[in-house]
Amino acid sequence: MLIADEFFLIAHNDIRGKAKLHPAATGLGLAGGLLGELVLYGHVTVSDGLVTIVDRRPPVDALAHTVLDQLIGEPRHQSARTWLSFLAQTATAAVGERLARAGVLRRQEGRRLLRTTVSYVPIDPNTAAWPATRMRVLLERSEPPPTLSDALLLGLIAAAGLSREVLWTAAPGAHHRLAGLVAALPPPLKELVVHTEAAVGAAVLRGAP
Template sequence: MLLADEYFCIAREDWNGRPLLHPRALGLGLAGALLGELVLFGRIVIDDGEVYVVRRDPPADPLAHETLTQLLTQPQHREVRTWLAYLAETATDAVGQRLARAGVWRRVERRRLGRVRVSWLPADVNAVAWRPIRLAGRLISLEPIDVPDVVLAGLVSVTGLIGAVLWQPEHREVGVARLSAEVARLDQSLLHLLAFVEAAVGDAVLAPR
């Protein structure tokens, strides 16, 4: 799974799809993951609070391609905060649709009093339930952990989801210490991205509902 797909699975209950975060925080986490995918694909860098496209050729994934196109067609907007807020508006549905196409989640619409309510239900419960278990195993293992998993764990941490991964008390201290050490080794683009996601989520939590 790609970065945002992994985050989507971890941020929801594996049996009923209930989000574990407030919708604004969840959207910001997914927006950060979408930008993170472009950093990992070598299409953008983040420096001094701004996003710069360094390669214009489209990634193979359609959603990553769409995200890159949005950056290219609005070059007047470079601030990371602006892009996090913008992408957060549609990130849940966009990533959910990508996972629906992969057969992992399904989109459910319910109409009530003339309004449509959208929810997401796991289509493959085992695939969803495995995501936090897999990441926890990486964090408490002595084996090397690759950069995408470090970024995923970083996003989980800065958005307040670490308890959904390191839920066993005996693993929490070891896993958090490993995460801190690995995050410190990330390149500046990814470090800055995590910092901006953390700040944006903090602002969202403090903002009036």
């Protein structure tokens, strides 16, 4: 499962699909995940606050392909914070749809206050709950070592304010291990986490919807 997909499942209730975070924090965490996927695929890098394309070949994943096309189509805009804010506007729906296509979630429409609302409900609650459990187990054990994508996911979880969802029953020392894994990330991924955390903090402070 891809980084943004696992972040989505951790950030939403595993039965009703209700968000556990401020909507802006959810969107920015997912945006960080989508950019992180492109960094891990070798398509972009993040340095000095800028997102730079290093490989224009289309990724296999359709959503990653769409995000890369957006980056290529707007060469004047390279600011990581700008791209996080832009992608955050549609990230929840985009990743929710990707999980629905994968058969993990079911798209559900409803009516509330004279408008249509969309939520994504798990088809199997155990599958939806697994990413949070997996992250908690990873932090509690020294072996096997986490993959780079797992370390990035943990960084984005911390940046968005989701740590409690992973660590609430974790053994002593898990918080320290989380901090160590994030600190050891390669510079482009570490910088992406830092920008995501700053964007989340700014959005929550200004009361962004």
